[in-house]
Amino acid sequence: xxxxxKATHRALCRHGYADxxxxxxxxxxxxxxxxxxxxxxxxxxxxxxxxxxxxxxYTAQIDAASGETPLEHLHSLLDILLWNPTxxxxxxxxxxxxxxxxQAPYDDSVQEQLIEFDAYLSDRLQAIIEAGIQARExxxxxxxxxxxxxxxxxxxxxxxxxxxxxxPPEHLSVPMTNYxxxxxxxxxxxxxxxx
Amino acid sequence: xxxxxKATHRALCRHGYADxxxxxxxxxxxxxxxxxxxxxxxxxxxxxxxxxxxxxxYTAQIDAASGETPLEHLHSLLDILLWNPTxxxxxxxxxxxxxxxxQAPYDDSVQEQLIEFDAYLSDRLQAIIEAGIQARExxxxxxxxxxxxxxxxxxxxxxxxxxxxxxPPEHLSVPMTNYxxxxxxxxxxxxxxxx
Numbered sequence: 553x554x555x556x557x558k559a560t561h562r563a564l565c566r567h568g569y570a571d572x573x574x575x576x577x578x579x580x581x582x583x584x585x586x587x588x589x590x591x592x593x594x595x596x597x598x599x600x601x602x603x604x605x606x607x608x609x610y611t612a613q614i615d616a617a618s619g620e621t622p623l624e625h626l627h628s629l630l631d632i633l634l635w636n637p638t639x640x641x642x643x644x645x646x647x648x649x650x651x652x653x654x655q656a657p658y659d660d661s662v663q664e665q666l667i668e669f670d671a672y673l674s675d676r677l678q679a680i681i682e683a684g685i686q687a688r689e690x691x692x693x694x695x696x697x698x699x700x701x702x703x704x705x706x707x708x709x710x711x712x713x714x715x716x717x718x719x720p721p722e723h724l725s726v727p728m729t730n731y732x733x734x735x736x737x738x739x740x741x742x743x744x745x746x747x
Numbered sequence: 748x749x750x751x752x753k754a755t756h757r758a759l760c761r762h763g764y765a766d767x768x769x770x771x772x773x774x775x776x777x778x779x780x781x782x783x784x785x786x787x788x789x790x791x792x793x794x795x796x797x798x799x800x801x802x803x804x805y806t807a808q809i810d811a812a813s814g815e816t817p818l819e820h821l822h823s824l825l826d827i828l829l830w831n832p833t834x835x836x837x838x839x840x841x842x843x844x845x846x847x848x849x850q851a852p853y854d855d856s857v858q859e860q861l862i863e864f865d866a867y868l869s870d871r872l873q874a875i876i877e878a879g880i881q882a883r884e885x886x887x888x889x890x891x892x893x894x895x896x897x898x899x900x901x902x903x904x905x906x907x908x909x910x911x912x913x914x915p916p917e918h919l920s921v922p923m924t925n926y927x928x929x930x931x932x933x934x935x936x937x938x939x940x941x942x
Contacts, residue, residue: 568853570765647852653911654849657842658763663912670912695921702901702922705914709904716848717858717865719900726890727897734930 553591556581557605560598565644569651574598596661603652603665611672622684623737629680630728633673633707634721643714650715674704681736691738699736703728748786751778752800755793760839764846769793791856798847798860805864809871817879818932824875825923828868828902829916838909845910869899876931886933894931898923 559581567576574595578585592598617632619625656663678700684690706724713719754776762771769790773780787793812827814820851858873895879885901919908914 647849650845650852651849653907654842654846656911657845667912670908670914698918698922698925701918702926705904705908705919706897706901707904708907709900709902712848712903712907713865713900716851717862719865723893723896724900727893730893730930731897731926735925 553601554605556583556588556591556598557602559583560602561606561645564602564648569648569655596659600661600665603662607665607669607672610669614673614676621689622680622687623689623732626677626680626684626732626736629676630707634710634724634728646711647715650712670704670708673707674700677703684736688738690736694736702731748796749800751776751783751786751793752797754778755797756801756840759797759843764843764850791854795856795860798857802860802864802867806867809868816884817875817882818884818927821872821875821879821927821931824871825902829905829919829923841906842910845907865899865903868902869895872898879931883933885931889931897926 556577560577562580563572563576566580567573572595574585574588577598578588581588588598592601613632614629617625617629619628652662653666656666678696681690681694681696681699685692685694685696706728710719710721710724714721751772755772757775758767758771761775762768767790769780769783772793773783776783783793787796808827809824812820812824814823847857848861851861873891876885876889876891876894880887880889880891901923905914905916905919909916
């Protein structure tokens with residue numbers, strides 16, 4: 553039923569979450585409203601399936617980051633999440649997703665799904681930082697969990713400010729690079745003592 | 748009409764923004780629905796007045812931060828915005844405000860007001876960092892605008908994660924302190940050359 557989920561994505565970008573109806577989704581799809589109801593039951597069940605579908609896309613996007621070293625891997629991930637050119641479609645989607653986030657406190661199942669998105673990013677950042685410390689590219693004074701949490705918070709803040717006050721996430725590029733250089737990177741990896 | 752605005756605050760925490768009605772606000776107030784309509788016209792006009800009222804509270808809260816030095820001033824501001832104990836009332840309010848933020852892309856006047864909130868915080872952080880550089884407490888390699896933008900983004904991210912995934916803003920305490928120490932603070936203020 554990937555076509556219904558793709559239609560949900562288009563309908564969400566067009567209408568936002570608050571006013572979204574199964575009829576709006578049917579209008580974006582080759583399927584009828586009755587067929588959609590038959591497959592998913594309620595709007596809530598469809599939306600939960602849609603969040604699962606998004607989760608697969610989100611994790612695939614994060615997994616697509618790569619680099620020769622942990623530092624390059626980290627920059628590749630930030631490129632994907634933050635400073636790729638802001639396509640209008642991405643902006644519409646971030647806008648709709650913020651509405652979903654705003655519903656989370658009222659809907660435990662939405663909140664549980666959003667916690668998985670958040671944890672996937674934070675865990676991946678932590679794994680990259682751990683790999684960087686292991687490789688002596690990053691400072692071994694750094695606590696990977698704390699630093700990953702900080703980067704996750706900054707990324708989420710950039711997405712929120714992009715949608716709510718039109719603040720481009722590219723503004724985060726310089727300070728994030730500064731943070732990585734002054735705090736994460738080992739002062740002089742070449743001079744690190746052998747293990 | 749401060750009592751209507753206080754009633755709006757209570758109604759917003761109780762009902763959220765999406766479903767809020769003038770009737771809900773009247774139920775929290777000594778004023779009737781007709782009186783509220785008479786004073787404010789539409790729900791949108793009332794809400795705009797309410798955001799002005801919040802702006803005054805928000806800026807007063809930011810202005811209440813103080814310290815003997817710019818570093819102490821900065822920590823005082825972060826205490827106010829982030830790691831004061833999370834009262835349930837504050838949590839309910841952050842939840843409602845995230846809904847307002849999610850509406851911003853659909854409502855230019857809401858967005859313009861939110862931009863003022865964002866700019867007030869960012870400008871104040873920038874002024875504190877400038878004062879810290881002036882006093883040789885902060886590193887003069889730091890660009891105050893860039894660093895203030897980064898801190899603003901991290902603070903907004905902490906608020907978003909608090910509401911959407913129940914992530915306590917206190918988690919930001921250690922990495923924010925690390926950022927301030929390794930990046931903002933002059934390496935050894937005592938050894939700074941004279942002006």
